[in-house]
Amino acid sequence: MENGKQVAEWFRTHFEALRTEIAKVIVGQEEVVENVLVAVAAGGHTLLEGVPGLGKTLLVRTLAQSLNLQFARIQFTPDLMPADVTGTNILAESETGTRTFVFRPGPVFTNILLADEINRATPKTQSALLEAMQEHAVTVAGKRYPIEPPFWVLATQNPVEQEGTYPLPEAQLDRFFFKILVGYPTLEELREIVNRTTGAELPRASAVADKATLLRMQQVVREVPIAQSVQDFALKIVVATHPGSPYAPAEVNRYVRYGSSPRGAQSLILAGKVYGLLDGRYNVSREDIQRALKPALRHRILLNFEAEADNVTPDQVLESVLEHVKRTEGEPIRV
Known part of the structure; x- marks a missing residue:
């Protein structure tokens, strides 16, 4: 085996x-x-x-x-x-x-x-x-x-x-x-x-x-396993794209009309598994999730007119989401 x-x-x-x-x-x-x-x-x-x-x-x-x-x-x-x-x-x-x-x-x-x-x-x-x-x-x-x-x-x-x-x-x-x-x-x-x-x-x-x-x-x-803490990290990122969420940074509340669906979390985790395998590991790290962040979520965030007026892109919003989640990742998941 x-x-x-x-x-x-x-x-x-x-x-x-x-x-x-x-x-x-x-x-x-x-x-x-x-x-x-x-x-x-x-x-x-x-x-x-x-x-x-x-x-x-x-x-x-x-x-x-x-x-x-x-x-x-x-x-x-x-x-x-x-x-x-x-x-x-x-x-x-x-x-x-x-x-x-x-x-x-x-x-x-x-x-x-x-x-x-x-x-x-x-x-x-x-x-x-x-x-x-x-x-x-x-x-x-x-x-x-x-x-x-x-x-x-x-x-x-x-x-x-x-x-x-x-x-x-x-x-x-x-x-x-x-x-x-x-x-x-x-x-x-x-x-x-x-x-x-x-x-x-x-x-x-x-x-x-x-x-x-x-x-x-x-x-x-x-079949690649993922630790609960890494999975929670990915889930928190997705929840943070939802306006009004307790994890949402100011940029999301200001510029995002609709955040990512659950499919975004699925894509983050599956892509993270691939990146882990490419690194020779049979597990997923937070860095793997971060590598998948923009391609997995940039099309799942719908920006509002204010974002368009300020020339804000989905990638810029996702960078703010990642920084905010990293600052608060010691907190438990709130649903």
Whole structure:
């Protein structure tokens, strides 16, 4: 029987193999790649935000190649319909000549689904992903169709300030395990990108893992134990994002309209388990929870108009929350 250290080493070996393989294609963006892999290992969906052309689509395609998984892509546009996502019933003629309705699965029936520029579609079409993301199934004409695991959605969106975008509804944002911000490459990274992509041979990732490996990694993450004190630390952070909470700092009471849901606590703890394994430990520390703080909670905090007027970001509010909780972490949890 493997001990915790052996399990952590096995997990880290496969995680680093994926990271190395992706780096053959993706230049820089180390933090983005790591956070995407953390979400995959935890079994959570991911939202990438950044302007077009920063390699978001290439990243998810490379990840699918590295994991040897089925990959599908949906380009979200204002005229995209829900049936274009989930599938629809079509009238087909059988061998006997009778006509019956047959379900034609949509692109959502895959292992890795890239929802490209998701905030360019209307809210009605965006919500078509809700059931698939949460229930791993879709319902068409009253019949439920399960999606075979592993199933993971990586959605990309443009900054909401751009024209022709529709902000994602809070219910759908909450389904995303992580929200990751993608920035511009540095001069050195841009030079390497140009060298790789304008030569005779384009880089391509090879499969270094498979479906069984990924499912085992996700199971290992859930088996990692967490001390009650560390769990309370994560829970206190989530409660501190709620305006009017006894743990809420002044910044939350002033700038936050709605705080994180319980899914935020789940994401913090699961991501903390992954970070612990990457550090070679079969446990979770407070530092692991802190590493997961911004990607796990930044999309789960709804700021008010005063925050917008003062140019306050969710990340700044979360920094205040963390500092406040650390100052008061000697106090017991109050519900």
